[in-house]
Amino acid sequence: MDRDYAQGYRDLFETHWWWRARTQYVVEILDRYRPTAGWPTILDIGCGDGLFFDHLRQFGEVEGVEPCAELVSPDNPDRDRIHICPFDEHFKPAKQYSLILMLDVLEHLSDPVAALARVMDLLLPDGIFLATVPAFPLLWTNHDVLNHHFTRYTAHSFERIAAHVGLRIREQGYLFHWTFPLKLGVSVIERAFRLRPAPPTVAASWINEFLYRITRLEQIALGRLPIPFGSSLKVVGQRSR
Numbered sequence: 277m278d279r280d281y282a283q284g285y286r287d288l289f290e291t292h293w294w295w296r297a298r299t300q301y302v303v304e305i306l307d308r309y310r311p312t313a314g315w316p317t318i319l320d321i322g323c324g325d326g327l328f329f330d331h332l333r334q335f336g337e338v339e340g341v342e343p344c345a346e347l348v349s350p351d352n353p354d355r356d357r358i359h360i361c362p363f364d365e366h367f368k369p370a371k372q373y374s375l376i377l378m379l380d381v382l383e384h385l386s387d388p389v390a391a392l393a394r395v396m397d398l399l400l401p402d403g404i405f406l407a408t409v410p411a412f413p414l415l416w417t418n419h420d421v422l423n424h425h426f427t428r429y430t431a432h433s434f435e436r437i438a439a440h441v442g443l444r445i446r447e448q449g450y451l452f453h454w455t456f457p458l459k460l461g462v463s464v465i466e467r468a469f470r471l472r473p474a475p476p477t478v479a480a481s482w483i484n485e486f487l488y489r490i491t492r493l494e495q496i497a498l499g500r501l502p503i504p505f506g507s508s509l510k511v512v513g514q515r516s517r
Contacts, residue, residue: 284326285347286325290437296488297388301499302379304444304495304499305447311433315404317336317375318335318375318376320340320341322342322363322384323342324348325342325358326357328415336375337356337499341359341360343363345374348362363385371397375403376404378405380408381427383409383423384425384500385431388427388437393440403515404514405443407511408511410452410513411429411508412507415456415507418471418472431492447512448509448512449510450504451495453507454490454491455507
């Protein structure tokens with residue numbers, strides 16, 4: 277992640293319409309899959325400064341792993357719950373997890389097969405895995421460059437990786453449908469005019485709130501429908517072996 281972007285990430289997570297809408301959508305998915313007693317052990321991969329921890333606590337005991345030490349504040353009260361190390365063979369917790377999340381993380385990894393194989397090693401046999409990733413390579417923009425993404429996914433490309441590592445997909449679908457044509461237009465303009473990447477900012481409060489409400493309306497009305505496009509992809513799965 278770009279350094280300037282990383283420094284402003286907390287503000288984006290807490291106030292930007294896109295992050296707020298994704299947070300609410302993920303919480304609603306977890307509510308649908310929540311076991312009666314919750315999940316005893318939860319792992320948030322790529323958790324940053326534990327910004328999603330407050331939402332996850334309602335579901336169980338949460339901890340995270342974050343490879344970028346700069347994203348983790350030393351005075352964070354959850355600091356002892358965040359493992360600062362790469363998500364690879366160096367991450368060796370003495371447990372498996374009943375819920376594992378990768379929220380817009382997999383696209384940052386050069387070897388997604390190895391990463392998902394490691395997830396399967398750490399996931400309990402009846403555990404739940406939830407991921408969100410940016411969708412469709414044709415929507416590649418400077419935002420992907422700024423975030424040091426390796427790729428964007430489609431349902432089919434994710435399915436191929438899932439089959440390779442033994443992830444059984446229970447639910448999969450695109451979201452942020454209305455942003456698809458907008459991002460496509462941005463991609464064309466950026467390439468045509470060779471625009472340089474710039475960190476995202478939060479729009480004026482009324483615009484920010486309007487975009488949040490439009491996105492939430494779309495999620496509520498269309499979130500369970502098999503619409504074949506969107507700028508993000510969500511996947512819910514379990515171990516198949």
